[in-house]
Amino acid sequence: MTPAARTQCEAALRAVEAGIQSAGAAVSTELLFQRAVLLLQLGDEAGARSAYLDTLERDPDHPGALCNLGRELMRTRHHAAARMVLLRAVEKHPDDRDSRVALGMLLVQTGDPAAARAAFAQVLERTPEDAIAHTGMAFALARLGDPERAAEHRRLGFQNRSIIEQPYRGDGEPIRVLMLASANEANAPLERFLDDHTFQVWIAVTEFLDPQQALPAHHLVVNAAGDIDADAAAVRGAITLAARTDAPVINAPQAVARTGRCDNWRRLREIDGVLTPHAHTLPRGVLEGGDAVATLARHDLSFPLLLRSPGYHGGDHFARVDRPDELPAIVAELPGEQLIAIEFLDLRDADGKNRKYRVMMVDGCLYPLHLAIGHRWKLHYRSADMVDNAAHRAEDARFLADMAGVLAPRAMRALADVQAALGLDYGGIDFGIAPDGRVVVFEANATMIVPPPDADPRWDYRRPAVARIDDAVHRMLLDRAGRRQPAAT
Structure with a gap:
């Protein structure tokens, strides 16, 4: 927020608070809501949450207060409370786009991609051009193992908004950060460290950014495009963008490009005192074929072994194959045209754990x-x-x-x-x-x-x-x- 904008916001807040004081018990719900909005714009998150609660005490179904409070609770990781508030918002205001989008994003974050897909589908049915709903739908579909449809929604979500400015709520001159990011969830979780009272952040979505497009002025580049297995195009785009600036870079994309699972297996096994499980990326068709077991054996992989779809984390789309006869069914369950076959190492200690x-x-x-x-x-x-x-x-x-x-x-x-x-x-x-x-x-x-x-x-x-x-x-x-x-x- 610029000094002029902050001065204007502070003046507006004083006027609203004067109106609240003069109205006394007859104060309008809208004045209470305006106070909450202004407090949030000025960076007083705790004061804003309290003001949204004041609004809801007067009107428990106020759409803006429910939506904004839900988003604040989600931002501060109070996920259960955020879900309760946003579910009430969409129940009472089923046509409210902002509440339904916020609920969808929360459902993605908390591991319910099927429900998130339904939420975004309802938004897109009414407003097919909604870029943020397309973005959320891409996240949900990717988690559900539908990469092709996810890619199309990702394109619709980011093709016209490849640089996204985040709000700055600090008092003085900010540290300006250019964050290089993937359009999917293959990002290092660095954004939460960039508090909006110190840093002003522009997110550059590397796959969709025109190489000739001017970049915002910045003190620091933070490369969040962090998973070469999940989104190689994003990492390649980050390499190109990082070469255009002389600002310091956190997590050089050239280093990220060498951290794929198979690359790590090949180079880290050379380090004294390190053991890495064999890992090989193989086409789905090879693993579906009649020579799959022989192919795995040629790569020094025997049963039991592990199979996973590239780019997923947290145990998603990751399975153990104990016997050759289990291979076809497990391959069929995993998304993607490429799968990573990994040596299974039994590291249970003497206590069996x-x-x-x-x-x-x-x-x-x-x-x-x-x-x-x-x-x-x-x-x-x-x-x-x-x-x-x-x-x-x-x-x-x-x-x-x-x-x-x-x-x-x-x-x-x-x-x-x-x-x-x-x-x-x-x-x-x-x-x-x-x-x-x-x-x-x-x-x-x-x-x-x-x-x-x-x-x-x-x-x-x-x-x-x-x-x-x-x-x-x-x-x-x-x-x-x-x-x-x-x-x-």
């Missing part, structure tokens, strides 16, 4: 994020046996408090060498420890998230570790920006 560690790489340093423990082969922190197992949480806490002591020197050296080989400013490494002490790298790339722990007191021990990572990322962004004159291209 799997342990998967995650460390984050930030500006040349390693930070522990979590240790997931459970009996499943497909182990993720949210699905591991952590919530109701105090012993597992205690082991996780020891890892967070003393990563070097838990992992031992050989593993720490190996992780440092993996970080150096990847060359990422921000990213994560998911790994296990083999019986001989080697680090078994399952995945290492820029797209790994650092989710804040839930409010449950059981996760209080995790908060300092997450805060350290957040602080490290924020320091890196400020240090790299350096408050220099913005680059112009």
Whole structure:
């Protein structure tokens, strides 16, 4: 927000508050709503949420207050509350486009892509040209394993809006950031670190940006296009765009381009103390053919093995094939024309449990994020046996408090060498420890998230570790920006 715009907003807020005060108990709902809108524009998120609640106390079905409050709750990751508010909004105002789009985006974020698809379909039925609804529909279809239809909606969503300006609510001169992003969800989760009181952000959707289009002036480039397996075109576009500016770049796209699963298997296995499962990308037709088992054997892959569709995370479209006769049915269930076949390594410890560690790489340093423990082969922190197992949480806490002591020197050296080989400013490494002490790298790339722990007191021990990572990322962004004159291209 420019100083002139802020002055104008502040004057409008004073006028509205004077009107509220003079009206007393007879104050109109619209004045209360205007106050909430102005507070949000000025960056007072807590005050705005309170003002939206004041509006809803007067009119529980106010469409703007329900929609805006739902979006604020979604932005601050209060997903259950946001869902409740937005469901009420679309129930009471079924034709309200903004509420239905916000609900669809929330459903995508919270893992209900089928319901999200239905929400966006209702919007597009009324307004077929709605670019944001097309964008949301692309996200939903991609998660549902329909990449072809997702690509068409992605084109309709971004073809005429390849540079998207985000709101700035700070007081002084912002740090101007050009974020290079993929049009799908193959992005490093760096946007949440760019708070809108410090940074003014323009998102450049690299696949759809005209190479001749002028870029906004910026102090810093943040490359969020982080998954070469999911969206190679976005990473190639980011390489082209990064070459057009002399501003510092976080996560050089050339480094991201070398972090595909198969590339990681080939180069990280050369590091002393590192073991990587064999990984090969194969055409669907090969895996559907009569020679599939022989082809896998030629790549040193035997059963059980793992199959996954490129570009998906969180365990989506990822399966174990225990026997050759299971192969056809599992291949049929996975989306995409290419599939990654991965060696299955049984890393269960003496207690029969799997342990998967995650460390984050930030500006040349390693930070522990979590240790997931459970009996499943497909182990993720949210699905591991952590919530109701105090012993597992205690082991996780020891890892967070003393990563070097838990992992031992050989593993720490190996992780440092993996970080150096990847060359990422921000990213994560998911790994296990083999019986001989080697680090078994399952995945290492820029797209790994650092989710804040839930409010449950059981996760209080995790908060300092997450805060350290957040602080490290924020320091890196400020240090790299350096408050220099913005680059112009």
